[in-house]
Amino acid sequence: MSEALLDEISALNSIYGPTTLLPSPSDPDPTIYILTLPPLNPSSSPAPSSSLRVQFPPTYPDVPPVILSTHSSNPSLPRGTAARDLSLFRDAVSAVYNPSQVCLFDAVESFNELLSAITSSSPVRSSRSPSPESAAPPPRPQDQIQSEKEPPWVLSVPFTELKSTFLARIAPVTSVSQAKSYLSHLLSTDKKVRSATHNITAWRIRGENGTSYQDCDDDGETAAGGRLLHLMQVMDLWDVMVVVTRWYGGQKLGPRRFALINMAARDGFVRAGLVAEEGRDQGRKKGK
Structure with missing residues (x-):
């Protein structure tokens, strides 16, 4: 198995859940995996649409994966859903594959x-209702901002790979x-933070x-x-915001960057006491 495939499996399972892409338990061929497709809206029913049997040739990603067949379909979904998803x-x-990627x-x-296009329902990125609450606040003087009390940030451990560093901040x-x-x-x-390459944010708030x-x-x-927001939806977190800061190290990480972003966010949520302690100290510094 190539290092690129290992990184891709790790990234997918970090972003969408630990059982998203796993070796097939019923196929003797080790190149066959089961891909469980994530739901459009993870905060509501139904559960994941379907799961598919995917084969990764030894030369992947120089050649595309083979989507063999359906594996299963949520029994609560209409008949024919699995075939449609396949x-x-x-x-x-076919649309996104590029050789060697x-x-x-x-x-x-x-x-x-x-x-989403065929079901006339878009993936949830924002469920805000039109309201003055959602409008951008007017600019405030710099001295006013700096005089305000420091937000109650809880920081994750820093995750560093190939000299790129990811750090999450969590606040209620x-x-x-x-x-x-x-x-x-x-x-x-x-x-x-201001000079970092990216400051990725997400929040979920219950109003009146x-x-x-x-x-x-x-x-x-x-x-x-969107991946951060998806993570918060899966973890059912409310009345909290997360900012994941990335300082780019000069080497591209590919899909692995999404796993690192979510790892930092998860660690921050744990340290803020919002989720169980499992996996708290998984941060590792690499590339130094």
Whole structure:
């Protein structure tokens, strides 16, 4: 198995859950895996759409993966869903594959877009209702920002790989304006954070009268904010924001960067006491 495939498996399982891509338990061929497709909206039913049998040739990613067949379908879904998902995912792989580049993450994203188009429902990136609460706050004087009390950040351990470093900050928030204020304060008062390559953010907030607000920002790291928001949805976290800062080390990480972003966020959530202690001290510094 190539190092590129190992990194891709790690990234997918970190982003979408630890059972997303696993060796097939019923196939003697070790190149066959079971890919469980993530739901469009992980915070509501139904559970994952279907699972597929995927074969990775020994020369992958120089050649594309082979999408062999369906593996199973959620029994609560309409008949024919598995066949539909198989066809859509094959189309997605064909659309995104480039020789010598891993493609499963991009294929899953493309599949979700295709599925969203035919079901007339978009993947959740923001469930905000039109409200003054969701409007961008007016600019504030620099001295006012710097005089404000430091937000109650809880920091993750730093994760470093190939000289790129990822660090998450977690803070409780009760309103969108508070979340934006915390981010403004961080960027205005911490020069090292302000000069970082990316500051990826996500938050989920319960408002009054059953309203809720969730949003994210890639800050130039395409799809990273959506992955952070997806992680918070899977973990059912509310009234909290996360900022993952990345300092680029000069070497591309490929899909592995999404795993590192989520690893930093998970560690921060654990240290903030929002999730169980499992996996707390998994941070490792590499490349130094």
